[in-house]
Amino acid sequence: MTNEQLLTVFIVDDDDDIRSSLSRALSKRGYTVEAFSSARHFLKEYDHNKLGCIILDYGMPDMNGLELQRYMKEHSMILPVIFITGHGGIPESVQAIKQGAVDFLEKPFRQTTLVNCIDTAFSTVLETQQSAQGNKQLEAKLERLTNREKEVAEFIVLHPSSTSSKEVGRHLGISPRTVDHHRARVLEKMNMTSVTELVDQCVKAGLFSSD
Template identity: 60%
Template sequence: MLSSTEPCVFLVDDDEDIRLSLSRALEMRGYITEAFASAPDFLDAYDPARAGCLILDYGLPEMSGLELQKLLVSRGHAIPVIFITGHGGVPESVEAMKMGAVDFLEKPFRQDTLVRQIDAALAADRKNRAGSERTRDALQKIGRLTEREREILEFLVSNPSNTSSKDVARHLDISPRTVDHHRARILEKMQVGSVVELLDLSISTGIFNERIGRNT
């Protein structure tokens, strides 16, 4: 098995000729590929930690491409999907795109068109993984906060126009000086330099309003 640090173009198609020719063509362009004849074969081998994208035949036997996409989404696997099909129509493509597919290409397609979509899919995967890592890091930092610090943090991110120590103190019925002390500790533990950076972290990760109130 290749290193999980290298992004991979996964290909699932029941047509052996397509698997071989497409894998060969992509590898000649410098991509790392792994090919599978069916959705179950792919699921058996797939490691969600592996960066990459998925080229997926819509009309697979056993489990269709759309069914595989839905299963991956339900499991929280955000691998970007590029559908290829020899008989797909508008309804099928619309449903696939609603589920987050990068594109829906009808065979035969131009190789440079597929390559452009692969590059876009790999870029999307890098962005998704970077965002997930930032979210995990923020959650770990929140876990270091005391209950009072989480209360103050929750108020700050839920009330971005009322972040003064007096506002927080009034809401929690504590002194502004106590708020100043906790605020300094929060910024230190969250490794940000200001409340503005704290709010930016809240927006970019989207975790605070849902997770702060729980003991994360």
């Protein structure tokens, strides 16, 4: 089973015919599909352990698509949004895209266009998941360091232009030779080959933030 097959396409549309036709068409293409008649129905039934993307009707009553998108963002529900609408305009589409939507499709649209949007959304989900897993692995390696090794690593990451043994040692109150020893141990335990790699990966993962 591929990673894509573990992902789900969620359809939220109050139009029974559109909801059913999209479900059938996407299921035939091999996607796992779950459909809901309203935003509140989706929020009530959604399993947060499931990853995927959401096809969202913009103009639903009670809670419209843009409101649901905003709610999901505020509650860290990581589902890329593909908006569909029968009467949308440029202001609505601009607002949706600004809030992070993958695309804003006006009905009727080609099935291939929707499929391309879904594949783009799935790629985003998988990249985010892989990045999160990589960060966890990096954090686990960081926990192997002694307190002094962490101090050396932190100074190097936060001051990438001041990584000489003399400068690090002066800041931490230890000798350059001791810095060399700790730096070598840090790279060994983190399974890295250079200070540049250490800085790059820690910055990308948001470790040792200066905030």
